[in-house]
Amino acid sequence: MMTLSNKEQLSKTINQTRDLLAHLENNEIEDAQEMIDSLATSGDDDLFIEIGKLTRNLHEALTNFQMDSRITDLAASEIPDAKERLNYVIEKTEEAANKTMDKVESCTQRSNTMAKDSEELLVEWKKLYNRELEPGDFRKLCNKIETHLQKNKNDADDLHGELTEVLMAQDYQDLTGQVIRQVITLVHDVEESMVHIIKMFGSMDGYNKAKGEVLIREGVEGPVVNAEVRNDVVQGQDEVDDLLSSLGF
């Protein structure tokens, strides 16, 4: 098959084109027509190959263009939007944590008071058993017990109300879970775009090699989410204690 990349064919075509141009400049129309006809027939294969190449280039250019606009969308709106979403997650979780702790602190206070009241009452109750109670104090004790029971009932109702609020504060898990899932989808899209770029302009070998490696960050890194595949981190408090005791702690 003849192609333009074939050197011999290329110089032949250049010469033919020069001749054609000369005929045209000299107004030798018939000769020019003849040359065009011969070029057209002899170069059929070349022409189709070139058209094929052009089509492929065009297709690639179009694909690149589409990807460019995807990357533009990602950078211009979707990633800033994702940052906002993640900030929402921080806000919601912080809100829920504080709300829960408010209620827990209030419940703790209530339970402390209940324990203290009951303790005081028990002291007097034991006096009654040991016949140490003055006759007039019996009535006082009865009143105290009635007040205590009434207060206990109210406190139990209030505790129930506060526990319900603790329960409701856990709705953050649903809300933030949905948002995080959307962000995971976005991260996946970004990953695909990046792999696409690597495929076109970079080295897939390098990519595949790096893909198999476990990522280890230098310095502080916060919670480790893949501790089971890492051997540079401890798996829990027991391993911290073992390590420290091996250092003489």
Add this chain to the structure above:
Amino acid sequence: MKILVVDDFSTMRRIIKNLLRDLGFTNTQEADDGNTALPLLQAGSFDFLVTDWNMPGMQGIDLLKAVRADAKLKTMPVLMVTAESKREQIIEAAQAGVNGYIVKPFTAATLNEKLQKIFDRIDG
């Protein structure tokens, strides 16, 4: 016993303060990183430091080193409560003179146990 709790997340400071209160330590104060903690410590009257590692500004490990380098503070017990769990980090903290190391997430029982261990050592 006056305790300074240093963590950049207010919820974690609150959790630790609550747990400390349940253990009978009601005199606590908070700071959100080493830079705000160090002047408070230097101003005096603290007996114990509980600090996170990973914080913006001055990190917990640097706060620990600064405390050990300060003539007035160097003997103060320091308990680190952090998510940092690399072996080399735990070794670094130990070498810098930490008295206890708790990895997050942790339990009330762990906090109690480590505090007790530190106090036993100081008394003994």
